[in-house]
Amino acid sequence: MQINVNSRFFEVKRLVEAGFDLIIPRVKWVVQGCVGFRSKLRPVIPVVAQWDPLQILTEECRNASIKVHPYMCVFNEGEDSAFLKQHPEFQAVGPEGTLLNWSCPSRYEVQNHLLALYEEIIDNYDVAGVHMDYIRYDDDNMCFCTHYREAFKRRYREDALAVHSGGYGKHFWMDFREENIRRFVRSMRKLTAERGKELSAATWSTYLWGKEGYGQDWCAWAREGLLDLSCPMDYTNSLDDLKDLIPGQLAAVEGKCPLWVGIGKKSSHSDLSPQQFAEQILLCRQLGADGITVFSHVALTDEDLALLKRL
Numbered sequence: 001m002q003i004n005v006n007s008r009f010f011e012v013k014r015l016v017e018a019g020f021d022l023i024i025p026r027v028k029w030v031v032q033g034c035v036g037f038r039s040k041l042r043p044v045i046p047v048v049a050q051w052d053p054l055q056i057l058t059e060e061c062r063n064a065s066i067k068v069h070p071y072m073c074v075f076n077e078g079e080d081s082a083f084l085k086q087h088p089e090f091q092a093v094g095p096e097g098t099l100l101n102w103s104c105p106s107r108y109e110v111q112n113h114l115l116a117l118y119e120e121i122i123d124n125y126d127v128a129g130v131h132m133d134y135i136r137y138d139d140d141n142m143c144f145c146t147h148y149r150e151a152f153k154r155r156y157r158e159d160a161l162a163v164h165s166g167g168y169g170k171h172f173w174m175d176f177r178e179e180n181i182r183r184f185v186r187s188m189r190k191l192t193a194e195r196g197k198e199l200s201a202a203t204w205s206t207y208l209w210g211k212e213g214y215g216q217d218w219c220a221w222a223r224e225g226l227l228d229l230s231c232p233m234d235y236t237n238s239l240d241d242l243k244d245l246i247p248g249q250l251a252a253v254e255g256k257c258p259l260w261v262g263i264g265k266k267s268s269h270s271d272l273s274p275q276q277f278a279e280q281i282l283l284c285r286q287l288g289a290d291g292i293t294v295f296s297h298v299a300l301t302d303e304d305l306a307l308l309k310r311l
Contacts, residue, residue: 028072129198177215222257235264
């Protein structure tokens with residue numbers, strides 16, 4: 001069982017006692033593109049100048065024998081990103097020319113920069129692995145930057161904007177986006193394998209829509225051996241939704257990668273009482289999930305933690 005937490009000091013011992021064995025702290029924000037660790041490549045949040053939250057967290061977790069997989073909001077930069085201010089040519093563009101708060105995943109320069117950020121973490125902190133979130137496009141309406149359109153034109157001899165608008169070759173549009181994302185995941189797999197680290201990812205709950213709408217074919221990643229752990233974000237208040245989602249997810253990964261179902265204790269799509277929380281955990285077990293993830297640490301109450309000890 002694992003949990004997503006913000007990168008700050010908290011009582012690791014209490015989480016271990018409740019049964020958690022992996023913590024996923026956020027270290028790249030979607031506000032200003034800042035990071036929460038000592039980086040030479042990005043602006044850092046102010047607190048890091050006084051103390052290093054990730055260093056303290058990893059030390060606490062090592063002492064408690066619990067793993068840490070720091071995560072970044074990968075291609076999502078958020079508003080007022082220093083990275084996009086420095087490199088406006090890397091900014092994603094909508095179909096009407098609107099500048100988006102994302103970097104374009106098709107750019108090799110973008111992927112290499114993000115890979116280098118993960119490399120900083122792996123080389124400077126005692127982590128068991130790293131975790132990817134927002135490892136996708138924002139939606140079906142990006143990207144239409146000059147680089148993307150030129151690359152698409154070279155590959156398919158079609159205009160990306162015309163294809164997206166309903167022209168012939170919409171499948172080319174989906175394939176090209178998925179290929180760009182998978183290229184980065186392969187690079188991450190190579191990096192983590194060389195360093196002897198694990199690679200996990202937060203993934204879209206509905207596999208087909210993740211692939212077609214966001215360029216995220218996470219089940220193909222699992223079958224290819226690119227992930228050590230897949231965490232579909234099945235955030236819902238409904239047990240029936242979970243019953244519909246989990247069997248298909250397990251079938252799609254074909255046993256090639258452990259699947260830990262994401263439960264949203266409190267998220268934009270869910271707000272669970274302790275009883276609902278327990279019911280969802282038990283259902284995940286009944287349906288054969290390899291484990292669960294919980295979003296997020298700040299939503300867990302003492303009652304929730306006491307309940308987890310009994311399950």
